[in-house]
Amino acid sequence: MASENTPADTFPKLLVRNARIFAERPALRHKDLGIWQTWTWAQVLEAVRAYAVGLSRLGVRRGDTIAIVGANRPKLYWSVMAAQMLGAVPVPVYADAVADELANVLVHAEVKFAAVEDQEQVDKILSVADRLPKLERMFYDQKKGLRDYDHSKLHCIDDVIADGRNALALDAKVGAWIDGEIAAGKGSDTSIILYTSGTTGQSKGVVLSAQGCIDAGSDTVAFDRLNEHDEALAYLPLAWVGDHYLNYVQGLIAGFCIACPESTDTAMQDLREIGPSFYFAPPRTFEQMLTRVMIRMEDAGFFKRHLFHFFIDVARRYGEKILNGQPVPLHGRLVYAIGKVLVYGPLKNVLGLSRVRVAYTAGEAIGPDLFSFYRSLGMNLKQLYGQTEAFLYVTAQPDGQIYADTVGAKLPNVDIRIADNGEVQFKSPGMFVSYFKDEAKTKEAMTADGYVKTGDAGFFDEKTGHLKIIDRAKDVGRLKDGTLFPPKYIENKLKFHPNIREAVAYGDGRDFVAAMINIDLAAVGAWAERHNVVYGSYQELAGHPLVYDLIARDIDETNRSLLDEKVMAGAQIKRFLILPKELDADDGELTRTQKVRRRFIAERYAPFIKALYDGSREADIATEVTFEDGRKGVLSARVKIRDVATTPVARDLEKAA
Amino acid sequence: MRAPADSAAVAGEVLLSVQNVSLSFGGVKAIQNVSFDIRKSEVRAIIGPNGAGKTSMLNVINGFYQPQSGSITFKGVARSNMRPYDAAHGGIARTFQNVALFRGMSALDNIMAGRTLKMRRGFFWQLVRFGPAVAEEVEHRLKVEEIIDFLEIPAIRKVPVGRLPYGLQKRVELGRALAMEPDLLLLDEPMAGMNLEEKEDMSRFIVDVNEHYGTTIALIEHDMGVVMDLSDRVVVLDHGAKIADATPQEVKRDQSVIDAYLGVAH
């Protein structure tokens, strides 16, 4: 798909190229008014040019920062493009951020403009307007409810575009000018500033250069042979590096079409309709998907249920081998083929995954069972590893070399090394330029010789040569007796059990490992129904003795699996409790990307931690929580604590010896 | 809560006026010599205790009942009796006290049915469903989709209305009425049997319809709070006779109204 003349080094230039070579191919879809409204590359270019002109007429200048706030909607993607056309810098912000978080980012990024989705976002920004003296104008997508607002500083994106079209129509020079602006863009320009979700404290603005983004993107596009015939569903948070990379950047480079769901709650239905060929989802999503499948199958009739489980079993045995092209007995292939017709095909179809050619998961470790479940259905699911600073990924699994516990081999033009302290460090084409307005942190994040510190501990697996990540380098601790204690690693092992939604493990500098568990309401709820366990609330269910038994079994398994890995054997879980509430980003317990904030939780639930280690049978807590509707309230609860039998390491060592 | 724009409307021109209308079934007098008017782009409430003849009044206005005496002037044309078709054709739409949807049809089709009067393509085109027929179908589908979006019911677009919960049925019915792009919208207890949340939504829609489309609205409602919030003027019926006609505030203070509601004998 290389263009005739010099390769484009900015996204506006790519857009122009695509409008030329993919002119009538779909670029963007949006489920709206009951059908998938579609724009071709040519149409997008036309609209975005007009939009850019309109913006410039409203004072947007080279170097200005524009906040982009809202769900994945075409006009917000256009806003990014239009901004880049003018050499302005888009700053996507998580749409579900509360006004305060939002304000922090907007202030730090010194945004002068904001392109937002709807009334909700407009209100949110207006509510913190006093903190944003620099903010000049806002552009919104959805008119609904905004009719009676003061429009002196507020514009509907449609109007801006219309105004731009006018200008272009009236005066040919305008067209020439905007094309000039596009040409004026350089690869070294700041393409976008992405704010990290901030697993630890204040989030930082990662500055990325156009050239960097495009180089990184081109490598991965080539790596997975993505092309203009692919189709992706843009449902990941607009502000997350993942969406920007996978959909926006790769979309523009490969020229494939991205489809925006009607709304977040119809995303699953829309996924089913679109049936993307290139799909990314965090393990959590795959997990929920699987849970839903299993629950729904429970309600199926006897025959169908057994049929299903039989063939899923077959898939487990042969599926992955077949996918990896390994030898499989003929009858295996035959049964699998039948299963393909009766179960796998239909199942993938109802999940909307039947057209998937390449699927990725990342962000956190994925359960091996979960991982191989999807692969055994014949879906090419792979893992990758990276971070915002790398502009998304530095390693990925090549087709055919898939291992549940690795994150793949390093990508072309990427250089990775493991520091003495076990930290993974890299140099990559897409690596970030700096943290916005934060020299100190930038230095901190880089080594003297220009490698980026990932802060993750990991090692290259000798037999596969793939990278394995155990945990955040700084989080890896040791028990009193000196056994290695990587909390995340253990937590993930726990989370591989469908009943466990979240887990927080403690043990650094302690005598043993203890865990706080979040049950998965969907899974445990369904289980409760089948075993007619009655419960009034999440809290009640979480506290139910039978549920404790259920979880205890899972933990037992985890311990056994830990036992298998000598290094980990000492880190078996001795005690656990089930948290009375779901960990929640609104309470600051999770990051916006749903990662646990271990320290914060430790403080918040101090009484629990104490109880876990002082041997008491139960513990009380009273803590403030935020409800769905945003109201705050106090949750007070008494939770029981369970001991779990652990296999003494010594005996194990003997066996090993 | 009404924006100033509407108080202007209160003084606006008369869209429909009812003059000395009387209606009776057999011996039963449903409406006795009632007169009142509805002004352009106002929200007019008709209230009164049960059996006051409110619904009968709406039925007379859109021609479902023929009054024995009196006349109705709509858009300046006086009729002694209005035929339902003329009413619809003239731009009067209507929702019903107990939802009167086409139960066998999907929400979409119900609202599409509301476009019937706007559709022109003749029998032949319908037969072949080709060219102009399709074009027309699509054009109206778009209008309907906008209404669906406005009423926030995209999720139930293709669900047979029979299967919908009551609150949603009421919305679909409103949608069907809106699809007629009426000048005058008659709402018969739009919030009957709704929970608070649904009522709030419905009120919001009614206000939006009135403000955004400038549609004149006449509504029967029991919930006094709603009436006070929504309406510009209120006419009060009791035992088929008009006992008050004023602004909500005034009506609230009116003794005869209070009596009527408390059921004091006349």
Next chain:
Amino acid sequence: MDLLYRIFIDPFVQMGAAPDLLVQALWEGFVAGVLYSLIALGFVLIFKASGVFNFAQGIMVVFAALTLVGLYEHGVPAFLALALTILVMLLLAFAVERVVLRPLVNQAEIILFMATFGLTYFLIGLGELIFGGDPKVMISQQLLLPSGSYNIRMLGGFVQLQKIDVAAAIIALLMVTTLAIFFQKTRIGRALRAVADSHRAALSVGISLEQIWVTVWFASGIVALATGIMWGARSNVSFALDIIALKALPVLILGGLTSIPGAIIGGVIIGMGEKLGEFYWGPLFGSGIESWFAYVIALVFLLFRPQGLFGEKIIERV
């Protein structure tokens, strides 16, 4: 011109010319009408109680008659046969309630209507299977029904009244009175009238729908039997008879589906109208107009009173 004369003037001239013939025609119409009424009565009973438009009514007539004659032919004494037949009709009522009505309760009218079609087919098949398809002679003598005729000299001519017809008229009269009393006086009768208004009402009276249904189906079974005997005595018993059920339909729309007096009066009107039509206008159209003439009468009538003769006026509410 001539045609108009023959349609609008001539028949009346004839009537005037031969009043005895007119009376004769009216009488025969009356008797036929009475029989229509009886069938219509069967319909009305069932429709009132269960909202079922019982298309099988006609077949029930034939079936009852066939059973009676059939039993007799197998050597059962006449009156025992009669008793047994009544028993059969009772069993039929139970069967219908159990097999057809109960499973289909709360279904749309048309579904129940269709079900009675199924019933019709079933009964035809069953009847013919047991008793064979060929026409039979009604055992009127054995049932002590009179035969022969009174010849009354009047209006300068003779009017001949078949005794069997007189009997028919009387019996019909008796049945109607009995039913009337049954509905007015008995508990179940009152409940039944409650059902006619609403099923819930009946339940509140404390009588199960099942009971009521069995009762009405049995009742109309009896009516069917009586009709069968009368009609069989005048022609003979065969499935050709089931078309008289169709004859009863115009009576229904004329009288209203729910009105017993309507059924009676309607029947008589139709019966007489039909005879007169056949007698005086028939020749104009060629014979056989009675097959539809009744409907035309009813239809014309309907256009002026859509709710039928005694049906109450419907005020539509919204």
Next chain:
Amino acid sequence: MLYREAGQFKTSYAADQALFPILQDRVGMLLILAAAYVVVPLAASNFMIDSIIAPVLIFALAAIGLNLLTGYTGLLSLGTGGFMGVGAFACYKLATFFPGINIVVHILLAGFFSAAVGTLFGLPSLRIKGFYLAVATLAAQFFLSWCFIRIPWLYNYNVSASIEVPTRTLFDIPVTGPNATPVTRYLIVLTIVSAMTWVASNLIRGRIGRTWMAVRDMDIAAELIGIKLLRTKLLAFAVSSFYCGVAGAMMVFLWLGNAESESFSINQSFLVLFMVIIGGLGSLLGSFFGAALIWGLPIVLRYAPNMFGLSITTATAEHITFMTLGALIIFFLIVEPNGLARLWQIGKQKLRVWPFPY
């Protein structure tokens, strides 16, 4: 299970409102048509065609006609047989007066005659509803079958008082009369039926269909959104009778070869009504199912005993057929009052969400 709907998204309303929005359905439809046009003529025996396939198609068309009236517009009619008769006799007269003109044209023209008659007898539908209307249509039925007997002109004064279908050719191939081969006749029937079914589906998916259903579901509301009741009902009667008329004409000219008034008696009306109810009110597909079942059942019942080697007199068989038919009708109504079409729908839905139960 057979469905693969992922990726079948609609980018235009036209596509969204298409007759078969789902690819697999379109394919299935094409396969069926292919089979009907290619396999049947090659494989099926004359007996198969003449006594099963052709009549089922013809009755299906009549059922569609009645379904448009009863299932979609909610007007119960028992006059179907009569309207079919009008079609048949009209076609016969046309064929006699204009021997030159293509018989297929006549068949279609005949439809207009029965449409006219149907409209006339539909007039009472403004005043009367439900069973009253049904009985009113019986009037039509009886009056018409009376005409078929009493007006010799209709059957050209044949002594047999019946229609004798003359031989007519299309491209020099005899399509009607004794020398026309079953296959030729079948192909014409098939073509007409498919075309008219397609047309019917267009009608019911469009404005007219909606007004019909509106009248069916709630005539008051329909009136108040500006639907003219009489016009709508009469149109339904007209279209319905047109279909019945064409079906009747085909019945005589492309299947039976001759017919007298009995062929269009009240029983015919009931037969078609069965097909509609058993097949499913308000479903075109159902009309085919219903026709197949109601027509096929007696045939099966007739031959079943012999298959099991037990021989019974035709008379007895006849009676048993009656009984079973009656029983089955009741059975089907109890199992699925909404007809076979509903069963089909449920099955299809199950396939779409397979392996999930819902």
